[in-house]
Amino acid sequence: MLSYRHSFHAGNFADVLKHIVLVEIIQHLLKKDKPFDYIDTHAGAGLYQLNSEQASKTGEYLRGIAQLNPSHWPELSQYFEVIKSFNRANELNCYPGSPLIALELMRKQDKAWLFELHPADFELLKLNTKKFSGVKTRQSDGFKGLLSVLPPTSRRGVVLIDPSYEIKTDYEQVINYLHKALQKFASGIYALWYPVVDRYRIDKMQRALLRMGIRDIQRFELGIAEDSSNVGMTSAGMIVINPPWLMFDKMALLLPKLAKILSGTDNVFYKCDILSTE
Numbered sequence: 001m002l003s004y005r006h007s008f009h010a011g012n013f014a015d016v017l018k019h020i021v022l023v024e025i026i027q028h029l030l031k032k033d034k035p036f037d038y039i040d041t042h043a044g045a046g047l048y049q050l051n052s053e054q055a056s057k058t059g060e061y062l063r064g065i066a067q068l069n070p071s072h073w074p075e076l077s078q079y080f081e082v083i084k085s086f087n088r089a090n091e092l093n094c095y096p097g098s099p100l101i102a103l104e105l106m107r108k109q110d111k112a113w114l115f116e117l118h119p120a121d122f123e124l125l126k127l128n129t130k131k132f133s134g135v136k137t138r139q140s141d142g143f144k145g146l147l148s149v150l151p152p153t154s155r156r157g158v159v160l161i162d163p164s165y166e167i168k169t170d171y172e173q174v175i176n177y178l179h180k181a182l183q184k185f186a187s188g189i190y191a192l193w194y195p196v197v198d199r200y201r202i203d204k205m206q207r208a209l210l211r212m213g214i215r216d217i218q219r220f221e222l223g224i225a226e227d228s229s230n231v232g233m234t235s236a237g238m239i240v241i242n243p244p245w246l247m248f249d250k251m252a253l254l255l256p257k258l259a260k261i262l263s264g265t266d267n268v269f270y271k272c273d274i275l276s277t278e
């Protein structure tokens with residue numbers, strides 16, 4: 001039984017990090033005319049109303065995207081342009097999820113594969129993506145779905161793996177499926193999102209990834225508070241395999257600035273590391 005709904009969390013600090021990294025990767029893929037595939041294993045509904053009952057209840061976006069003034073972040077202009085395209089001038093009423101962010105940037109030669117299990121969010125996803133071409137939406141398990149579409153015919157692409165970790169086995173599943181996916185599509189760019197609720201789970205996940213001998217892994221993490229095992233999510237991270245060239249340098253400059261604004265303190269919580277080299 002799936003109870004997680006992303007509408008409670010859309011636009012929070014974790015989404016900001018995830019979507020900045022996603023936009024960077026897609027911008028890199030767009031540098032060549034050759035088509036690419038976007039695979040989103042846990043797509044969500046695609047678009048979120050920030051004045052909905054769910055978003056208002058948690059107010060998470062107020063401590064996330066609403067804290068960032070686009071004019072202060074020229075290096076993130078593409079990310080803010082995408083958000084702007086779903087809103088009226090100078091308003092922030094809607095926040096696009098990963099599939100709509102990707103689709104807004106993609107071209108007619110590119111393809112998207114979107115997996116979402118929740119029946120209500122799947123219906124919304126279909127509705128929210130219907131004006132785009134080259135999109136396949138599936139109401140099925142994203143881990144199995146991923147393996148079924150690899151390698152993509154374009155032989156270029158990005159896979160976003162963004163489970164809610166509602167089911168604790170997801171921490172192991174993501175690593176097992178990444179391993180299998182890399183065997184089918186070694187040159188793909190993989191972006192794995194994780195929440196820091198219990199640090200030990202993340203350390204364990206990273207050790208497992210490194211034990212598999214996977215090369216070229218970078219980790220970008222952004223926090224709003226110190227690690228603690230009793231206050232929920234304090235940080236969130238993205239593990240990127242085969243990251244675009246220069247992404248590390250950009251994130252190294254960006255993360256301390258973002259961490260300062262989003263935590264609202266001078267105590268910055270972030271990580272920017274090379275977990276394994278090429």
Ligand SMILES: C[S@@+](CC[C@H](N)C(=O)[O-])C[C@H]1O[C@@H](n2cnc3c(N)ncnc32)[C@H](O)[C@@H]1O
Nearest residue numbers: 006042043044097098116117118141142162164
């Ligand atoms: C964190 S949300 C996705 C947010 C989205 N990627 C974004 O950035 O806008 C995780 C989604 O995965 C869905 N989900 C959970 N288990 C799944 C599975 N095994 N396969 C596909 N979707 C799943 C949930 O219903 C939820 O909508």
